[in-house]
Amino acid sequence: MNKKHLLTSLIALMSMSVNAQVYLDPNAPLEERVKDALSRMTTHEKVKMLHAQSKFTSAGVPRLGIRQLNMDDGPHGVREELEWNTWSPAKWTNDSIVAFPSLTCLASTWNRDLSEAYGDAVSEEFAFRGKDIMLGPGANIARTPLNGRAFEYMGEDPFLAGEMLVPYIKAAQANGVACCLKHFVLNDQEIDRFTVNVNVSERALHEIYLAPFKRAVEKANVWTIMGSYNLWKGVHCCHNNELLNHILKKDWNWDGALISDWGGTTNTWEAATGGLDIEMGTYTDGKLKESEFGYDDYYLAKPFEKLINEGKVPMSVLDDKVSRVLRTIFRTAMNPNKVIGSQCSEAHYETCRQIAEEGIVLLKNEKSILPLDASKYRKILVVGDNATRSLTKGGGSSELKSLKDISPLEALQSAYGDKIEYVPGYYAGRAIYDRVDPIDPKKQEALKAEALAKAKDADLILFIGGLNKNHRQDCENGDRESYDLSYGQNELISELAKIQKNTIAIIFGGNPYAMPWLDQVSALAHCWYLGSESGTALVNVLSGKVCPSGKLPITFATKYEDFPYVKFGAEAYPGVNKQVYYKEDVFVGYRHFSTNNVKPLFPFGFGLSYTTFSYSQPTVAASGNEVTVTVTVSNTGKVAGKEAVQIYAQAPKSDLERPIKELKGFAKTKLLQPGESETLCVTIPKEELRYFDESQHSWALTSGIYTFHVGANVNDIRGKATASINK
Numbered sequence: 042m043n044k045k046h047l048l049t050s051l052i053a054l055m056s057m058s059v060n061a062q063v064y065l066d067p068n069a070p071l072e073e074r075v076k077d078a079l080s081r082m083t084t085h086e087k088v089k090m091l092h093a094q095s096k097f098t099s100a101g102v103p104r105l106g107i108r109q110l111n112m113d114d115g116p117h118g119v120r121e122e123l124e125w126n127t128w129s130p131a132k133w134t135n136d137s138i139v140a141f142p143s144l145t146c147l148a149s150t151w152n153r154d155l156s157e158a159y160g161d162a163v164s165e166e167f168a169f170r171g172k173d174i175m176l177g178p179g180a181n182i183a184r185t186p187l188n189g190r191a192f193e194y195m196g197e198d199p200f201l202a203g204e205m206l207v208p209y210i211k212a213a214q215a216n217g218v219a220c221c222l223k224h225f226v227l228n229d230q231e232i233d234r235f236t237v238n239v240n241v242s243e244r245a246l247h248e249i250y251l252a253p254f255k256r257a258v259e260k261a262n263v264w265t266i267m268g269s270y271n272l273w274k275g276v277h278c279c280h281n282n283e284l285l286n287h288i289l290k291k292d293w294n295w296d297g298a299l300i301s302d303w304g305g306t307t308n309t310w311e312a313a314t315g316g317l318d319i320e321m322g323t324y325t326d327g328k329l330k331e332s333e334f335g336y337d338d339y340y341l342a343k344p345f346e347k348l349i350n351e352g353k354v355p356m357s358v359l360d361d362k363v364s365r366v367l368r369t370i371f372r373t374a375m376n377p378n379k380v381i382g383s384q385c386s387e388a389h390y391e392t393c394r395q396i397a398e399e400g401i402v403l404l405k406n407e408k409s410i411l412p413l414d415a416s417k418y419r420k421i422l423v424v425g426d427n428a429t430r431s432l433t434k435g436g437g438s439s440e441l442k443s444l445k446d447i448s449p450l451e452a453l454q455s456a457y458g459d460k461i462e463y464v465p466g467y468y469a470g471r472a473i474y475d476r477v478d479p480i481d482p483k484k485q486e487a488l489k490a491e492a493l494a495k496a497k498d499a500d501l502i503l504f505i506g507g508l509n510k511n512h513r514q515d516c517e518n519g520d521r522e523s524y525d526l527s528y529g530q531n532e533l534i535s536e537l538a539k540i541q542k543n544t545i546a547i548i549f550g551g552n553p554y555a556m557p558w559l560d561q562v563s564a565l566a567h568c569w570y571l572g573s574e575s576g577t578a579l580v581n582v583l584s585g586k587v588c589p590s591g592k593l594p595i596t597f598a599t600k601y602e603d604f605p606y607v608k609f610g611a612e613a614y615p616g617v618n619k620q621v622y623y624k625e626d627v628f629v630g631y632r633h634f635s636t637n638n639v640k641p642l643f644p645f646g647f648g649l650s651y652t653t654f655s656y657s658q659p660t661v662a663a664s665g666n667e668v669t670v671t672v673t674v675s676n677t678g679k680v681a682g683k684e685a686v687q688i689y690a691q692a693p694k695s696d697l698e699r700p701i702k703e704l705k706g707f708a709k710t711k712l713l714q715p716g717e718s719e720t721l722c723v724t725i726p727k728e729e730l731r732y733f734d735e736s737q738h739s740w741a742l743t744s745g746i747y748t749f750h751v752g753a754n755v756n757d758i759r760g761k762a763t764a765s766i767n768k
């Protein structure tokens with residue numbers, strides 16, 4: 042080869058490597074793929090990726106073979122397929138899926154393995170349906186028992202919520218499906234969710250409300266996050282510069298894509314500069330018809346492109362957004378390891394049932410009426426709307442079209458046959474998204490009379506009621522109207538129990554509620570929402586096939602006034618003139634009840650079992666940057682069961698007012714046979730013991746003696762040990 046040839050070949054080789062489509066090479070490092078793809082795109086193509094192109098997709102770059110992103114709700118299964126450009130069902134015949142239990146139910150299991158199994162199974166269903174992003178899980182905090190969406194979240198404690206989120210997210214993303222953790226942040230009520238500005242101390246913001254999100258970012262590297270509708274410091278959270286650019290992207294070093302909630306974008310300049318990456322679901326400005334308002338009219342579409350072209354927003358801002366979207370695409374849609382997935386597999390139902398069984402919380406069991414010995418009863422009367430209602434329907438965006446939906450009544454009938462008789466007892470109306478279905482009081486009276494008449498002839502009553510997914514119950518876009526159960530259930534339960542002392546209350550719902558009838562019933566099980574295997578799971582627990590081991594991720598107060606924010610009036614909830622003030626500060630949930638000595642009806646972490654457990658004296662060993670708490674748990678009862686052990690830290694006294702106990706660790710035993718023991722070692726990094734120091738705007742550790750309370754719930758401490766912790 043002569044010199045000239047050598048030179049031409051070299052040039053050819055070099056230009057090949059310049060043109061080599063690194064972004065298409067699945068084995069190339071992610072950042073190289075992103076950089077390469079970005080370098081090939083026009084400004085217009087870049088902008089196109091940053092907003093919706095249909096109700097649930099955002100664009101790729103067809104010219105370059107870069108795939109679009111397919112998203113769907115979330116969080117308890119894949120939502121029914123909707124039409125490309127409307128909110129109407131697409132009427133597919135193959136989009137029926139497994140409805141998994143609500144996230145509050147998952148939190149109640151206190152079982153990280155089940156959380157992993159949940160993330161794995163549900164993401165397989167998303168993958169099978171061709172989805173790249175599942176809109177969930179939710180990480181908002183149960184601040185009020187009236188929040189219509191609490192069932193989509195993980196309870197009142199940021200540590201429990203965060204810890205349970207991590208395995209879920211990791212498992213889902215290992216399948217090539219991104220989680221979209223929502224709603225970032227302070228979306229803790231549905232009343233005025235689009236307009237309310239949340240005023241919260243910097244400390245409560247970090248210690249309580251941001252904490253589960255931070256854990257999901259740092260420990261699970263969640264790939265996408267959904268900004269919330271509400272405002273913080275007067276700016277909508279979907280494009281809140283301080284929140285998204287400073288805290289999330291800079292301080293937490295997050296490299297994912299921030300997706301707006303549907304219709305959560307309200308301003309081009311803020312959308313451009315405030316940290317939003319993908320704009321979804323924007324509504325018309327009210328002046329245009331929906332058909333006149335196209336996706337190009339979105340804030341992050343033409344108006345943003347104009348700002349870029351005029352040089353008002355630097356190209357680096359556009360490139361950063363696009364890089365985040367490309368990263369998401371390469372992690373999901375163009376991830377060679379993305380699974381094909383499956384829908385409605387036996388394995389998914391099995392996971393669904395196990396989570397439901399472990400999430401049910403037994404709150405009362407007098408004279409061990411449970412597990413049910415059906416041979417003792419001639420006639421079992423089932424009363425209540427939730428015995429037959431599909432609780433996977435309604436609730437808003439989390440509504441599911443489930444292939445199988447086993448109701449409690451169905452499962453009871455197949456277990457106990459003719460012994461079971463059913464009457465509704467009350468009417469709960471239909472699940473209509475934005476209004477309450479009116480109920481005829483006469484109809485209600487008649488149903489009640491029928492139930493009371495039948496009660497006389499039964500020797501066991503199973504009352505199956507609670508909340509449902511109707512508007513102003515557990516449903517998006519509205520909060521509950523009262524802490525009481527609706528539809529006259531309090532009176533009904535009480536009157537039924539007067540007639541028949543063997544009355545067991547089985548209550549579904551994503552929130553706590555008042556129980557003026559508690560002393561009258563023999564047993565009480567709280568069931569959250571249990572998904573496709575609802576009835577089966579319930580009957581397995583009632584019958585003793587499964588020993589209950591769920592524990593509450595929220596405090597049940599005796600009366601509404603006991604919740605920490607209530608004494609501060611409407612300013613603290615639901616807000617006045619679109620301003621809400623979180624005046625209880627960090628004293629949310631049990632942090633208030635235990636510190637201020639308010640006796641709850643059922644404390645955080647509470648749940649009964651069919652067996653009993655003893656705890657050894659715990660020990661604490663401090664070494665390096667962590668402490669390890671060790672305790673041995675023994676099954677001292679007669680049946681096999683699991684126990685969720687909780688570790689609450691108490692900081693040394695200082696000038697700062699701190700909650701007396703804060704959950705810093707937990708572990709669940711394996712299924713312990715009678716007489717069997719298990720030693721649990723729980724490691725708590727020192728940094729978990731920090732508080733947020735507002736004067737320094739950063740986390741700080743108080744040196745001194747910390748007490749570690751080891752208990753079965755926050756108020757049932759079985760032993761404690763101390764350790765000296767230094768900065």
Ligand code: BGC
Nearest residue numbers: 114115176223224302303438
């Ligand atoms: C909800 C989100 C949901 C989105 C898409 C919004 O109204 O707040 O949680 O993912 O709609 O359905």
